[in-house]
Amino acid sequence: MKRNLKETAWRIIIGASLLAGGTSLAVAHHSYSAFDMAETRTVTGTIKKFDWTNPHTWIWIDVVNDKGVTETWGIEGMSPNYLARRGWNRKTLNPGDKISVTLHPLKTGENGGTWVDAKRPSGESLMMGGAITDP
Amino acid sequence: MKSKRQIRFAFFAAAVACATVAVGQKVARKAPTAEDWTALAKLPDFTGVWEAGLGGGGGGRAGGRGAPPAAAPAAANGPAAATAGRAGGRGAGRAGGPSLTPAYAAKAKEQPAAPSAEENLTANCLPPGMPGIMGQPYPMEFLMTPGQVTIVIEAYNQIRHIYTDGRPLPEDPDPTFYGTSVGHWEGDTLVAETVGFAQVPRGITFPYSDKMKIVERFHLTAPDTMSIETTIVDPEALTAPYSMGARSLIRHRNWTIAEYICEENNRNSVDENGKAKVNLANPNASAR
Numbered sequence: 001m002k003r004n005l006k007e008t009a010w011r012i013i014i015g016a017s018l019l020a021g022g023t024s025l026a027v028a029h030h031s032y033s034a035f036d037m038a039e040t041r042t043v044t045g046t047i048k049k050f051d052w053t054n055p056h057t058w059i060w061i062d063v064v065n066d067k068g069v070t071e072t073w074g075i076e077g078m079s080p081n082y083l084a085r086r087g088w089n090r091k092t093l094n095p096g097d098k099i100s101v102t103l104h105p106l107k108t109g110e111n112g113g114t115w116v117d118a119k120r121p122s123g124e125s126l127m128m129g130g131a132i133t134d135p
Numbered sequence: 136m137k138s139k140r141q142i143r144f145a146f147f148a149a150a151v152a153c154a155t156v157a158v159g160q161k162v163a164r165k166a167p168t169a170e171d172w173t174a175l176a177k178l179p180d181f182t183g184v185w186e187a188g189l190g191g192g193g194g195g196r197a198g199g200r201g202a203p204p205a206a207a208p209a210a211a212n213g214p215a216a217a218t219a220g221r222a223g224g225r226g227a228g229r230a231g232g233p234s235l236t237p238a239y240a241a242k243a244k245e246q247p248a249a250p251s252a253e254e255n256l257t258a259n260c261l262p263p264g265m266p267g268i269m270g271q272p273y274p275m276e277f278l279m280t281p282g283q284v285t286i287v288i289e290a291y292n293q294i295r296h297i298y299t300d301g302r303p304l305p306e307d308p309d310p311t312f313y314g315t316s317v318g319h320w321e322g323d324t325l326v327a328e329t330v331g332f333a334q335v336p337r338g339i340t341f342p343y344s345d346k347m348k349i350v351e352r353f354h355l356t357a358p359d360t361m362s363i364e365t366t367i368v369d370p371e372a373l374t375a376p377y378s379m380g381a382r383s384l385i386r387h388r389n390w391t392i393a394e395y396i397c398e399e400n401n402r403n404s405v406d407e408n409g410k411a412k413v414n415l416a417n418p419n420a421s422a423r
Contacts, residue, residue: 030258030403034411051421053400055260060418074415076402081273081289081393090423112415134389 029055035104035114044100052080052090074112078128087133162302167281179323179355185384186274233377242342256336258405260397262291264312267338276392289392297327324354344371359386
């Protein structure tokens with residue numbers, strides 16, 4: 001049901017944009033239809049690897065599940081181009097760092113999602129969509 | 136005194152040369168002189184790195200065409216909001232859509248919803264053609280050299296060349312993603328006309344013909360603000376020129392264009408049925 005509503009919303013948005021004009025300049029690299037954008041969840045664990053790569057950064061986190069088994073989560077982030085203009089660099093996240101990441105999960109149920117925000121144990125918040133810090 | 140045969144040969148050679156220009160787009164360019172370089176300084180200075188405001192290398196504000204995540208409550212700080220951002224700045228004067236000729240209105244009805252198809256192919260790292268490539272949520276660098284304005288586009292590492300050396304538009308260009316662009320100056324405004332478009336995803340949501348021409352007017356509205364007004368002309372598909380409105384770019388004097396190799400670590404894809412997928416296999420695939 002939720003999905004149907006979302007699809008309806010999509011169609012309305014597309015319809016509105018077609019009415020507004022015959023062009024759509026702002027096309028992102030991909031749609032977010034693989035992710036459940038209505039759901040959020042938080043995973044807490046240890047950074048295994050931080051891919052400072054295009055078209056997206058990927059944050060790999062080892063998370064111990066409720067059965068005591070370590071699972072690796074893959075979380076998609078913004079591109080390094082985007083993040084570098086917002087104070088990030090390739091060393092912002094390092095293997096071994098503890099972190100809690102809030103994400104929109106993959107619809108497949110696999111251990112992955114798209115980054116919403118994150119916190120370090122110190123309470124430091126890690127946002128990807130902040131203001132440009134390099135004017 | 137030339138013989139008739141020599142004259143005939145001269146005509147033949149000239150005809151071959153003209154045909155080469157028309158078909159192969161091979162325009163011989165004279166070497167720039169010191170005067171040519173000096174003359175550049177009299178033109179408005181477009182050089183430097185520009186972005187569409189409100190974002191810079193990623194948008195930063197949900198909105199724009201309205202990708203689904205823009206409506207998701209938690210998206211404001213995530214990649215979703217950022218990439219869905221208002222890449223093209225504010226579109227002014229977009230009252231109403233394009234006015235299609237009856238034949239193309241019929242084609243439009245047959246055509247599947249364009250936006251999903253557009254996203255499919257960029258997810259697979261295929262860059263959008265013109266004019267979509269000018270509205271990506273990443274900056275662009277303008278270079279000015281004698282007889283040419285070059286636009287280096289960060290998204291997908293793309294380049295456009297606008298020839299301002301007085302050459303005509305090609306008559307029968309090969310259809311391409313970005314077309315062939317020829318520009319001239321009208322006062323302080325660079326007017327670029329582009330023709331020769333392949334039927335590839337390019338951010339145009341109506342059917343268009345091989346006669347389509349895109350006209351862009353670039354001018355500075357403030358020292359570090361540029362307006363780009365884009366109009367689509369298509370005598371077969373449109374009953375009147377279609378204005379996409381004007382967009383505003385902001386110059387960042389201390390920015391440089393970064394590398395964007397989409398194939399480096401692309402885990403997104405869309406299959407032949409339009410289904411988006413994410414590949415989580417082998418986290419160690421990327422070396423950095």
